[in-house]
Amino acid sequence: xxxxxxxxxxxxxxSGLILLQCLVLGLxxxxxxxxxxxxxxxxxxxxxxxxxxxLRREAIYAPRGLIRDRVGKLVAVNEPAYALxxxxxxxxxxxxxxxxxxxxxxxxxxxxxxxxGHLRKRIKPFEPLILVQDLPFALLARIEANxxxxxxxxxxxxxxxxxxxxxxxxxxxxxVAEVSEEELERDPTxxxxxxxxxxxxxxxxxxxxxxxxxxxxxxxxATGRRLGEEVVTSxxxxxxxxxxxDLALQELCFHLLDGQAGSLLVMDPATGRLxxxxxxxxxxxxxxxxxxxxxxxxxxxxxxxxxxxxxxxQSAYPPGSVxxxxxxxxxxxxxxxPKDTAFCTGGYAFGSRVFRCWKKEGHGTVDxxxxxxxxxxxxxxxxxDRLGVDRMSAFAKASGFGDLTGIxxxxxxxxxxxxxxxxxxxxxxxxxxGENLNMAIGQGYNQVTPIQVARFVSALVNGGExxxxxxxxxxxxxxxDHLQLTDKQRDLILEAMVETVQEGTARVLLRKDARIGxxxxxxxVVRLKASEAEKRRKLEEMEYWERDHAWIxxxxxxxxxxxVVVCMxxxxxxxxxxxxxxxxxxxxxxxxxxxx
Amino acid sequence: xTPIDRRVLFHFNWPLLGLTFLLFAVGVLNLYSAxxxxxxxxxxxNPFYQKQxxxxxxxxxxxxxxxxxxxxxxxxxxxxxFGVTICLLVGTLLxxxxxxxxxxxxxxxxxNFQASEMAKIAILLIGAKLLSRGQRxxxxxHLFMAVGVGMVPAGLIVLQPDLGSAxxxxxxxxxxxxxxxxxxxxxxxxxxxxxxxxxxxxFFLHDYQKQRxxxxxxxxxxxxxxxxxxxxxxxxxxxxxxxxxxxxxGTQSQLRFLPEKHTDFAVAVFGEEWGxxxxxxxxxxFCLFLYHxxxxxxxAKDRFGSFLAAGVFFYFFWQILINMGMVLGLMPVVGIxxxxxxxxxxxxxxxxxxxxxxMNVSMRRFVFKQA
Numbered sequence: 001x002x003x004x005x006x007x008x009x010x011x012x013x014x015s016g017l018i019l020l021q022c023l024v025l026g027l028x029x030x031x032x033x034x035x036x037x038x039x040x041x042x043x044x045x046x047x048x049x050x051x052x053x054x055l056r057r058e059a060i061y062a063p064r065g066l067i068r069d070r071v072g073k074l075v076a077v078n079e080p081a082y083a084l085x086x087x088x089x090x091x092x093x094x095x096x097x098x099x100x101x102x103x104x105x106x107x108x109x110x111x112x113x114x115x116x117g118h119l120r121k122r123i124k125p126f127e128p129l130i131l132v133q134d135l136p137f138a139l140l141a142r143i144e145a146n147x148x149x150x151x152x153x154x155x156x157x158x159x160x161x162x163x164x165x166x167x168x169x170x171x172x173x174x175x176v177a178e179v180s181e182e183e184l185e186r187d188p189t190x191x192x193x194x195x196x197x198x199x200x201x202x203x204x205x206x207x208x209x210x211x212x213x214x215x216x217x218x219x220x221x222a223t224g225r226r227l228g229e230e231v232v233t234s235x236x237x238x239x240x241x242x243x244x245x246d247l248a249l250q251e252l253c254f255h256l257l258d259g260q261a262g263s264l265l266v267m268d269p270a271t272g273r274l275x276x277x278x279x280x281x282x283x284x285x286x287x288x289x290x291x292x293x294x295x296x297x298x299x300x301x302x303x304x305x306x307x308x309x310x311x312x313x314q315s316a317y318p319p320g321s322v323x324x325x326x327x328x329x330x331x332x333x334x335x336x337x338p339k340d341t342a343f344c345t346g347g348y349a350f351g352s353r354v355f356r357c358w359k360k361e362g363h364g365t366v367d368x369x370x371x372x373x374x375x376x377x378x379x380x381x382x383x384x385d386r387l388g389v390d391r392m393s394a395f396a397k398a399s400g401f402g403d404l405t406g407i408x409x410x411x412x413x414x415x416x417x418x419x420x421x422x423x424x425x426x427x428x429x430x431x432x433x434g435e436n437l438n439m440a441i442g443q444g445y446n447q448v449t450p451i452q453v454a455r456f457v458s459a460l461v462n463g464g465e466x467x468x469x470x471x472x473x474x475x476x477x478x479x480x481d482h483l484q485l486t487d488k489q490r491d492l493i494l495e496a497m498v499e500t501v502q503e504g505t506a507r508v509l510l511r512k513d514a515r516i517g518x519x520x521x522x523x524x525v526v527r528l529k530a531s532e533a534e535k536r537r538k539l540e541e542m543e544y545w546e547r548d549h550a551w552i553x554x555x556x557x558x559x560x561x562x563x564v565v566v567c568m569x570x571x572x573x574x575x576x577x578x579x580x581x582x583x584x585x586x587x588x589x590x591x592x593x594x595x596x
Numbered sequence: 597x598t599p600i601d602r603r604v605l606f607h608f609n610w611p612l613l614g615l616t617f618l619l620f621a622v623g624v625l626n627l628y629s630a631x632x633x634x635x636x637x638x639x640x641x642n643p644f645y646q647k648q649x650x651x652x653x654x655x656x657x658x659x660x661x662x663x664x665x666x667x668x669x670x671x672x673x674x675x676x677x678f679g680v681t682i683c684l685l686v687g688t689l690l691x692x693x694x695x696x697x698x699x700x701x702x703x704x705x706x707x708n709f710q711a712s713e714m715a716k717i718a719i720l721l722i723g724a725k726l727l728s729r730g731q732r733x734x735x736x737x738h739l740f741m742a743v744g745v746g747m748v749p750a751g752l753i754v755l756q757p758d759l760g761s762a763x764x765x766x767x768x769x770x771x772x773x774x775x776x777x778x779x780x781x782x783x784x785x786x787x788x789x790x791x792x793x794x795x796x797x798x799f800f801l802h803d804y805q806k807q808r809x810x811x812x813x814x815x816x817x818x819x820x821x822x823x824x825x826x827x828x829x830x831x832x833x834x835x836x837x838x839x840x841x842x843x844x845x846g847t848q849s850q851l852r853f854l855p856e857k858h859t860d861f862a863v864a865v866f867g868e869e870w871g872x873x874x875x876x877x878x879x880x881x882f883c884l885f886l887y888h889x890x891x892x893x894x895x896a897k898d899r900f901g902s903f904l905a906a907g908v909f910f911y912f913f914w915q916i917l918i919n920m921g922m923v924l925g926l927m928p929v930v931g932i933x934x935x936x937x938x939x940x941x942x943x944x945x946x947x948x949x950x951x952x953x954x955m956n957v958s959m960r961r962f963v964f965k966q967a
Binding site for chain 1: 775832833836847848853867872879886887890893896897898899902903906913916920
């Protein structure tokens with residue numbers, strides 16, 4: 001109606017008015033549609049993105065379980081380590097930043113760049129990529145003061161593992177180190193930079209020690225400033241472990257083997273727990289925690305003494321005369337009378353060959369007890385001949401040889417107890433009867449580990465129970481099997497061991513205040529073939545490699561205390577003369593020095 | 597000057613004034629939230645909303661000034677004002693202050709003066725004056741003349757260089773030309789040639805402008821760099837969903853993920869906190885506001901007044917279209933504020949003055965009867 005009021009010639013343009021109305025309608029329609037699309041159709045998606053912007057999920061580290069020795073002294077602890085992290089997203093000039101880090105730490109720029117390139121796919125651009133693992137304190141202060149000028153660099157505090165005793169328990173504890181890519185793929189709960197067990201108990205008991213990480217939501221603003229945090233799940237600490245190892249005893253045992261290659265075990269026969277566990281030479285497990293340099297690694301790898309070899313479980317040796325304990329057991333189990341005798345003239349004719357006794361002049365008439373005490377080879381040639389490989393092999397296997405003991409350590413070797421089938425498979429040959437004789441005195445194909453010997457002797461002492469060797473007090477003893485011997489039969493063998501100490505090859509152990517039994521062994525090392533390698537070696541070294549391995553397996557009882565001590569010294573020569581004094585020192589410590 | 601008639605007051609355009617105040621109120625409220633940051637220990641609010649309120653009061657004064665006189669006198673002022681504007685633009689080019697590599701401001705001692713703002717008002721008046729003459733749709737000659745007049749200030753502004761303002765001037769003039777209407781063959785040729793010639797404009801753009809267009813076409817290409825604004829703005833609006841996160845509760849804005857949230861992207865804050873519901877209401881208010889500008893153009897007593905109102909319509913329409921289009925991801929990022937919602941002192945002042953001008957037109961629509 002108002003349009004009528006306008007004078008002639010002053011009407012607004014009709015098309016223009018229509019245009020304006022269309023524009024208003026169009027504006028409303030297009031934007032309303034777009035708002036519907038953004039806020040309703042894709043609203044949840046954007047809502048999620050807004051939350052992702054605002055909240056960063058972060059793991060809360062769970063402290064790894066502490067490890068103590070038998071009396072509560074800490075042997076594996078967690079310490080804070082200060083690492084240098086790089087948040088790529090915040091870095092202005094990557095090349096200059098890496099150059100600066102290189103200048104601070106002395107790490108070549110190429111190494112740093114390589115690390116960044118290597119990890120960039122795994123670590124999100126806003127998460128710290130660990131450039132340097134463990135910053136020394138002086139450097140830490142210097143870098144901390146300068147991170148302001150280098151956006152993207154930050155100090156990250158992470159737990160690190162420390163082993164106060166280092167080499168002393170390296171073969172027991174093993175070590176943790178940064179998780180590898182394969183481990184990351186296998187276990188989704190792990191994250192880049194986590195420390196996981198790589199060796200020793202740290203590896204085998206990883207699941208108990210690790211604990212479970214917690215999760216927290218961090219609220220951040222666009223600049224990454226933390227505004228608050230909300231714990232979603234709390235971390236739960238790993239299980240603390242108490243070793244069965246007595247640190248003082250361990251230290252003594254460790255140093256008794258200084259300069260030697262071998263192992264020394266002290267076991268509580270009633271529980272299978274080890275009070276000392278030594279494998280020499282050892283290495284410093286702390287070196288591994290923050291990454292070994294390639295030079296350090298090469299040194300360890302190329303050391304002719306193989307310090308990484310865990311000899312008590314990983315090295316299987318011919319048992320020598322120690323095996324006569326097993327063969328005697330096999331005989332008793334098979335019904336051989338202990339009264340049965342052999343007449344030793346210093347040799348045993350078998351077929352066209354004469355098998356020699358270690359004593360050329362011979363032992364005369366010996367029964368089983370004398371045979372063991374004198375370690376008469378002829379007696380055991382005859383016994384081995386009577387028993388045959390099948391019965392010896394079966395009894396040895398039932399006594400825990402030729403198989404893993406299941407101790408909580410990695411890389412254990414089963415050793416070897418030969419059998420007919422084994423030989424046929426392995427060599428494609430039948431078992432020769434003459435080999436029964438070699439087997440009976442512990443030479444030939446037999447290979448046993450020190451831990452198997454310790455378990456076997458413990459079973460003789462503890463009433464016949466084969467108990468899983470254990471390094472912790474946390475778990476109850478596990479009885480794995482029983483010796484196939486009666487009490488009387490075991491007593492006979494034990495009595496033979498005691499007499500061996502009184503008048504045989506283990507006289508060095510004799511003491512008045514305790515009942516000690518032992519059996520020595522000397523394992524012939526397969527002679528090195530005269531080769532170029534030999535010519536390059538010095539004379540003394542060559543002799544060392546050619547020397548026999550020395551064994552001694554013992555037990556000691558005083559009042560209600562009992563111990564089994566097994567010592568094995570590589571190239572130690574005769575068992576009684578090399579390993580004997582070592583074990584004597586152990587009993588001196590256990591039962592008191594001036595008692596002999 | 598004609599004394600103020602009682603009917604003038606009687607025909608006061610209350611709805612337009614009400615809608616203007618409503619928009620301004622929403623803008624200030626939203627600005628309070630848009631200038632708040634959350635820190636570790638709570639909320640910290642920059643006083644932008646207070647400044648905006650002060651500018652609004654000054655705008656009210658300007659509005660009053662633009663209402664009291666009879667708008668028909670502006671026809672007389674149009675050319676002299678145009679002349680002065682040209683002089684100031686030339687002066688800016690010769691003596692202006694260089695800020696960020698562009699010579700856009702004249703230092704007037706007390707304040708820095710942006711002649712390009714004045715050019716918009718001059719073009720509004722000249723456009724309304726020139727194009728309200730005659731009845732028939734424009735032929736080639738008239739079209740060229742009108743565009744030619746607009747090209748003078750636009751060219752001078754491009755030299756500053758300030759392509760955005762130059763295009764705003766031309767868009768305003770273009771809107772008035774469309775309102776007047778052009779002859780069908782002319783329109784047809786423009787519709788054909790426009791899309792063909794537009795790509796040629798690419799070669800006149802600066803690198804950053806090209807980048808913005810490329811980013812618009814593919815925001816994901818550089819999400820942390822050029823595409824950041826677009827992506828964060830859409831996340832802010834989209835995450836508001838139906839009902840919004842609530843006043844002062846937008847995480848995108850409070851936690852500073854959203855850039856330029858109190859100026860060009862202010863409406864994204866609104867969208868995040870008030871949701872689809874609030875956005876549709878705000879959009880409706882804007883459309884009602886534009887509709888009342890249209891009514892003013894339709895009901896104006898004379899063609900000059902009608903063209904003035906239509907010019908103001910386009911002045912606001914382009915800004916709303918471009919700003920919301922940008923925030924909603926329908927257009928490349930262009931630094932155009934949203935009237936009454938974005939923070940901006942002189943823009944607020946000019947907005948109120950122009951509303952005053954339209955009210956001037958609409959309340960005098962009965963005055964002529966006796967003349």
